[in-house]
Amino acid sequence: MTLVKTKIGRRAFIRNTGLASGGLVIGFSWLASCKMTPEQVNSLPKEWFELNGFLKVGDNGMVTIMSPNPEIGQNVKTSMPMIIAEELDIAWKDVIVEQAPLNTDIFTRQLAGGSQSIRQGWESLRMAGATAKHMLKEAAAQAWGVSVDEITTKDGVLAHEGSGNSAGYGEMASAATSIEVPEEVELKDAGDFRIIGTDKKNVDGKKIATGQPLFGLDTYREGMLTAMIVHPPAFGMKFKSMNAESVMSMPGIKEVFRFEAYPEDVERQWSDGGAIPELVAIVGNSTWECMQAKKALNVEWEEVSKLESTSYHNDELAKLLEKAQEVPARQDGDVEAALKKASKIVESTYSAPYLAHNTMEPMNFFAHVTPEKAELLGPIQTPEFLEKTLVSRLGMPAEKIDVRMTRMGGGFGRRLYGTFAVEAASISQRLNAPVKLVYTREDDMTQGTYRPSYKVRFKAGLDEKGNLIAWHVRGAGTNDALIFENRFPAGAVDNYLAEKHSLQTNVTTGAWRAPRSNFIAGAEQAFMDEVAEAAGKDPLDFRLELFDRAINDPVGDPEKNDYDPARYAGVLKLVKEKANWGTDTGKARGISAYYCHNSYVAQVLELEDGGDIPRVENIWCAVDCGIVINPLAAKNQIEGGIIDGIGHSTYSALTFENGKPEQSNFDTYRLMRHSEAPKNIEVHFVDNGIDPTGLGEPSLPPVIGALSNALYKATGRRYYEQPFINDKPPLVG
Amino acid sequence: MASFTLNINGKKQEVDVDPSTPVLWVLRDHLNLVGTKFGCGIAQCGACTVHLDGTATRSCMLTVSMVGNSQITTIEGLSEEGDHPVQKAWLEVDVPQCGYCQAGQIMTASALLEKNPNPTDEEIEMAMNGNICRCGTYTRIKKAVKLAAKS
Ligand code: FES
Ligand code: FES
Numbered sequence: 001m002t003l004v005k006t007k008i009g010r011r012a013f014i015r016n017t018g019l020a021s022g023g024l025v026i027g028f029s030w031l032a033s034c035k036m037t038p039e040q041v042n043s044l045p046k047e048w049f050e051l052n053g054f055l056k057v058g059d060n061g062m063v064t065i066m067s068p069n070p071e072i073g074q075n076v077k078t079s080m081p082m083i084i085a086e087e088l089d090i091a092w093k094d095v096i097v098e099q100a101p102l103n104t105d106i107f108t109r110q111l112a113g114g115s116q117s118i119r120q121g122w123e124s125l126r127m128a129g130a131t132a133k134h135m136l137k138e139a140a141a142q143a144w145g146v147s148v149d150e151i152t153t154k155d156g157v158l159a160h161e162g163s164g165n166s167a168g169y170g171e172m173a174s175a176a177t178s179i180e181v182p183e184e185v186e187l188k189d190a191g192d193f194r195i196i197g198t199d200k201k202n203v204d205g206k207k208i209a210t211g212q213p214l215f216g217l218d219t220y221r222e223g224m225l226t227a228m229i230v231h232p233p234a235f236g237m238k239f240k241s242m243n244a245e246s247v248m249s250m251p252g253i254k255e256v257f258r259f260e261a262y263p264e265d266v267e268r269q270w271s272d273g274g275a276i277p278e279l280v281a282i283v284g285n286s287t288w289e290c291m292q293a294k295k296a297l298n299v300e301w302e303e304v305s306k307l308e309s310t311s312y313h314n315d316e317l318a319k320l321l322e323k324a325q326e327v328p329a330r331q332d333g334d335v336e337a338a339l340k341k342a343s344k345i346v347e348s349t350y351s352a353p354y355l356a357h358n359t360m361e362p363m364n365f366f367a368h369v370t371p372e373k374a375e376l377l378g379p380i381q382t383p384e385f386l387e388k389t390l391v392s393r394l395g396m397p398a399e400k401i402d403v404r405m406t407r408m409g410g411g412f413g414r415r416l417y418g419t420f421a422v423e424a425a426s427i428s429q430r431l432n433a434p435v436k437l438v439y440t441r442e443d444d445m446t447q448g449t450y451r452p453s454y455k456v457r458f459k460a461g462l463d464e465k466g467n468l469i470a471w472h473v474r475g476a477g478t479n480d481a482l483i484f485e486n487r488f489p490a491g492a493v494d495n496y497l498a499e500k501h502s503l504q505t506n507v508t509t510g511a512w513r514a515p516r517s518n519f520i521a522g523a524e525q526a527f528m529d530e531v532a533e534a535a536g537k538d539p540l541d542f543r544l545e546l547f548d549r550a551i552n553d554p555v556g557d558p559e560k561n562d563y564d565p566a567r568y569a570g571v572l573k574l575v576k577e578k579a580n581w582g583t584d585t586g587k588a589r590g591i592s593a594y595y596c597h598n599s600y601v602a603q604v605l606e607l608e609d610g611g612d613i614p615r616v617e618n619i620w621c622a623v624d625c626g627i628v629i630n631p632l633a634a635k636n637q638i639e640g641g642i643i644d645g646i647g648h649s650t651y652s653a654l655t656f657e658n659g660k661p662e663q664s665n666f667d668t669y670r671l672m673r674h675s676e677a678p679k680n681i682e683v684h685f686v687d688n689g690i691d692p693t694g695l696g697e698p699s700l701p702p703v704i705g706a707l708s709n710a711l712y713k714a715t716g717r718r719y720y721e722q723p724f725i726n727d728k729p730p731l732v733g
Numbered sequence: 734m735a736s737f738t739l740n741i742n743g744k745k746q747e748v749d750v751d752p753s754t755p756v757l758w759v760l761r762d763h764l765n766l767v768g769t770k771f772g773c774g775i776a777q778c779g780a781c782t783v784h785l786d787g788t789a790t791r792s793c794m795l796t797v798s799m800v801g802n803s804q805i806t807t808i809e810g811l812s813e814e815g816d817h818p819v820q821k822a823w824l825e826v827d828v829p830q831c832g833y834c835q836a837g838q839i840m841t842a843s844a845l846l847e848k849n850p851n852p853t854d855e856e857i858e859m860a861m862n863g864n865i866c867r868c869g870t871y872t873r874i875k876k877a878v879k880l881a882a883k884s
Binding site for chain 1: 734750751753754755758761762763765766767768769770771772773774775777778780807808809811812815820823824827829830831832833834835836839855857858859861862864865866867868869870871872873874875
């Protein structure tokens with residue numbers, strides 16, 4: 001066991017003193033949305049005792065655990081409470097999970113992004129469980145007149161061997177509320193885990209499979225109005241005028257007005273990136289009526305800045321690839337000199353288009369703003385930042401603003417930017433009425449905040465023995481400078497130069513699942529294969545050689561290198577073994593590895609024969625994310641990331657003509673479908689007991705490289721331009 | 734506005750809406766049946782799938798005036814206790830990530846198995862191709878459909 005100071009937000013442990021009984025009876029909000037059998041209702045506790053902000057114990061031993069972070073499909077609503085339950089030592093079947101509201105006094109980092117929920121929540125979640133367990137033990141010790149050190153716990157039962165006493169947590173819960181919060185608590189050793197590391201099913205699984213209301217879009221309230229927005233049809237345009245009269249008389253339509261969700265004096269947070277300052281709102285009784293009015297409404301727009309097309313973005317990015325960066329992002333040795341004396345030089349350029357997030361549930365939010373208070377409910381990855389913006393936008397102190405999170409129909413980074421919630425609040429405040437703002441798919445896809453479009457050029461030099469002596473990378477992206485200069489192969493090559501540029505454009509961009517990595521990994525890992533081939537080496541061995549170099553004799557300051565070469569090599573070796581890399585299966589195979597968001601992933605991908613773009617048959621994936629909390633869900637994330645990476649790099653693109661997105665729904669924007677998905681995905685974890693890191697993103701970036709490399713083996717052609725489906729060989733003749 | 738009597742999940746329901754209103758919005762906005770989801774509105778994603786006389790149908794492009802006497806089944810009416818073999822298989826395989834597409838996936842899969850209790854992999858893929866899962870749960874969906882077919 002490890003002793004740790006209970007340093008997590010002490011306020012999480014300040015209990016509600018207004019409760020004479022020491023207990024706290026809560027409303028069963030979850031009852032409303034979940035049909036329970038009479039037995040289940042009877043088994044509910046009569047009273048709940050809140051031991052800290054993360055959990056309460058019922059008089060019958062059931063435990064309610066608050067899941068602090070937003071749930072976007074990464075499954076934290078199951079895995080975060082598992083960590084608390086582990087240290088509390090409760091049986092998982094006795095746990096009820098509730099989504100916590102935004103409460104920065106109790107919870108730290110209530111944000112879904114960067115695959116950080118588990119990594120950054122690990123310590124505080126464990127402490128929440130361990131301190132509550134300690135308080136229950138202390139209560140039992142006092143009741144039985146024995147030493148607390150002699151009390152053991154298991155599955156929600158306290159026991160004292162010497163005296164033969166035992167009691168369920170429920171029996172001690174009331175007394176535990178008056179126990180002093182310990183200054184220090186003991187945490188379990190990983191070897192004693194009983195919940196962590198076991199398969200636990202999604203806590204919302206049954207509600208999802210039976211269609212219960214869970215998502216923001218499922219919010220309906222008495223007297224609620226539906227709102228829709230009309231945004232400029234092209235980037236570079238703004239509102240000029242409209243004729244609202246004609247639609248005001250349409251059935252069910254209440255209001256049509258121009259509004260500013262972000263007047264100039266609003267204090268913006270980073271999460272307001274991509275906000276469109278001026279919009280038109282259509283408010284009515286129902287969604288369909290608003291949709292009809294939206295179609296009929298005539299709005300005139302005016303050009304305010306350049307109307308950019310994809311050809312313009314591509315030309316400008318290509319120009320940037322010809323330009324040196326004034327002060328290179330990183331420079332080791334002398335790349336130019338090394339390339340001059342290299343016996344072989346390999347050079348290639350890779351590119352990828354803009355992508356939309358396309359969460360399955362379009363942007364939406366419920367807001368009810370009155371002069372007294374503001375109630376906000378919906379899908380948001382950044383509730384804390386949303387609240388800050390609302391304080392400024394609504395002119396209300398934070399105490400009067402209640403932000404609650406629903407389960408989200410996907411995030412992928414899109415709901416980091418809660419402009420839609422600010423729009424909903426602005427409309428509600430103006431009308432002094434409860435309003436649900438709903439984006440159509442077209443609104444959602446053409447509104448902005450895209451994955452940037454990228455280009456990168458690599459140049460590598462090999463000596464006569466096939467050793468990598470120079471690596472030059474120069475990358476550019478729209479509003480994003482693409483390159484992580486301290487990632488591999490930085491530190492493994494004597495002469496290394498990384499340069500990056502950002503092209504300012506008026507098409508708004510934002511984080512999209514594994515930002516930057518989602519392109520640079522695939523490009524780098526495809527290029528690595530080209531270099532290995534030129535060196536006449538097996539691509540996996542070639543990578544391992546480089547990691548050996550980074551382990552034994554790192555170039556530059558090893559502290560600066562943003563990866564651990566031993567763990568990197570570890571996943572490659574694991575996948576080598578699992579996929580039997582090196583044996584001829586008669587099928588085209590590719591390998592790839594990447595490190596991002598604190599986790600390491602290596603993959604071997606194998607294609608079926610035939611087809612324009614042959615279908616992926618098998619994938620072996622090795623992952624090092626330290627301790628795996630919930631293997632069943634962890635694998636789901638990894639599978640999802642793999643499918644996401646293959647799908648988008650093969651099929652998806654968002655292009656522009658004079659500022660206007662050329663795709664606006666799934667008839668023109670292609671997403672991977674069932675018959676195109678990989679047939680088998682096998683996931684293996686490195687077992688090393690290191691503190692856990694996240695999995696929402698890390699499996700996506702490398703698989704694009706594995707796919708490119710397998711496609712080369714299958715077709716004899718390198719794929720340089722995403723989406724690969726469009727990257728056709730030039731017609732001859 | 735016009736009045737329609739619909740047969741939904743075995744119950745008669747009266748609604749007073751514009752005849753052009755898609756069944757999707759009648760269910761969600763007027764009947765408080767929100768399990769049927771909105772994803773695209775143009776019959777491309779399958780999130781809004783219901784059964785119309787047993788056939789998987791995209792409710793976003795099925796106007797209320799087209800329904801007539803047909804029986805509509807939504808995810809809420811697929812089984813009494815959420816224990817339809819397909820729902821059970823979904824839980825067993827732990828299919829969902831975000832979960833948003835899954836009601837539609839389950840409705841398509843259950844209609845498929847009703848007509849073809851032992852589909853091949855290819856038949857499953859073809860039947861399910863109209864249902865997008867943005868989170869990429871395709872391999873688990875196929876596994877769950879096969880598991881449901883066995884039971
Ligand atoms: S919402 Fe009907 S198919 Fe997408
Ligand atoms: S589970 Fe998220 S879209 Fe399918």
